[in-house]
Amino acid sequence: MSFYRRQQRRCQNAQGAQKMVGGMFQIGREMSKGFNSSIRQQLPRQTLHPPWSSINSVRTMAVLQWCSNPRDFSLPNSSWGSDMRRLYEHFNSQCEIETEAGEKKWGPWRRLPSYNRSLKYATGGGILSKVIQSKARLFTRSIKEKGAAFEYVMFVNKVEQKCVCVFQAGHLLEGPPGHVHGGAIATIIDTVLGTHATYLSGPVMTVNLSINYRRPIPLGSTVLLTSSLDKKEGRKTFVSCQVTDTEGSKLHTEATGLFVSVTVENLLRG
Numbered sequence: 529m530s531f532y533r534r535q536q537r538r539c540q541n542a543q544g545a546q547k548m549v550g551g552m553f554q555i556g557r558e559m560s561k562g563f564n565s566s567i568r569q570q571l572p573r574q575t576l577h578p579p580w581s582s583i584n585s586v587r588t589m590a591v592l593q594w595c596s597n598p599r600d601f602s603l604p605n606s607s608w609g610s611d612m613r614r615l616y617e618h619f620n621s622q623c624e625i626e627t628e629a630g631e632k633k634w635g636p637w638r639r640l641p642s643y644n645r646s647l648k649y650a651t652g653g654g655i656l657s658k659v660i661q662s663k664a665r666l667f668t669r670s671i672k673e674k675g676a677a678f679e680y681v682m683f684v685n686k687v688e689q690k691c692v693c694v695f696q697a698g699h700l701l702e703g704p705p706g707h708v709h710g711g712a713i714a715t716i717i718d719t720v721l722g723t724h725a726t727y728l729s730g731p732v733m734t735v736n737l738s739i740n741y742r743r744p745i746p747l748g749s750t751v752l753l754t755s756s757l758d759k760k761e762g763r764k765t766f767v768s769c770q771v772t773d774t775e776g777s778k779l780h781t782e783a784t785g786l787f788v789s790v791t792v793e794n795l796l797r798g
């Protein structure tokens with residue numbers, strides 16, 4: 529048995545199944561806290577705080593740190609075309625700016641990291657995602673081949689309460705010949721609006737999505753999604769988005785979304 533498997537089994541044995549299920553609520557709270565703070569602060573991976581108190585050896589901590597370093601899919605890769613890179617550079621250069629005195633400080637935009645499981649955003653999420661439904665993957669990040677499906681990066685602007693997404697649609701997303709499938713467009717819209725609503729309001733779920741498809745999106749092209757906050761009412765966050773070409777001049781799709789704040793209990797009850 530490998531060193532990692534031994535450590536993982538020790539984690540599971542340490543508390544027993546009953547405690548683990550009971551602890552799910554605590555983990556869930558950590559998850560929403562961790563997800564939220566991670567998505568807000570845009571810091572590198574947070575220090576890991578495992579929920580199992582019996583894990584305290586230096587070697588175990590080393591393994592947990594290793595487990596908590598997932599790939600960030602929102603960074604440039606070799607499949608990105610020139611439009612995707614240009615727009616990435618455009619927004620990324622506004623994440624950190626230099627003052628006249630030569631000091632670096634936060635700019636108006638923040639790049640959001642993106643992993644193949646949302647759980648990995650959480651404090652301790654790296655190891656948790658290996659234990660709880662370990663094969664689960666975020667739909668938009670589940671295809672390994674670079675450039676084949678959803679290539680995207682999101683940036684948020686706290687002051688303007690806006691979120692933008694630069695999206696390059698790969699060849700596996702075909703609907704009408706040579707163009708992107710409407711369901712794939714709905715998926716990226718839901719992802720962008722959902723992420724934006726989460727940034728604004730904490731954990732949410734989509735309850736309504738309304739989409740108008742105006743012009744088809746050529747397969748392989750890069751488009752820009754711009755999401756804005758319309759209003760917040762109690763647990764409800766109303767957001768809307770436009771999908772345009774990279775110059776912002778041609779409108780492909782527009783959508784509105786309603787997101788309702790949920791608790792971890794909502795997620796676990798189903």
Ligand SMILES: CCCCCCCC(=O)SCCNC(=O)CCNC(=O)[C@H](O)C(C)(C)COP(=O)(O)OP(=O)(O)OC[C@H]1O[C@@H](n2cnc3c(N)ncnc32)[C@H](O)[C@@H]1OP(=O)(O)O
Nearest residue numbers: 646718719722723733734735736762763764786788790794
């Ligand atoms: C990091 C990647 C991000 C990806 C983001 C992807 C997001 C997703 O796709 S989520 C998956 C798809 N969505 C779902 O499966 C959600 C299914 N729905 C549910 O589980 C439940 O409706 C749930 C838990 C969200 C809310 O239920 P509940 O807590 O009972 O709230 P409920 O009282 O019904 O509704 C709250 C408010 O929203 C309103 N509302 C609910 N549904 C709708 C709707 N379809 N249209 C308009 N208003 C609605 C209610 O009228 C109520 O309003 P008010 O407070 O003014 O009375």
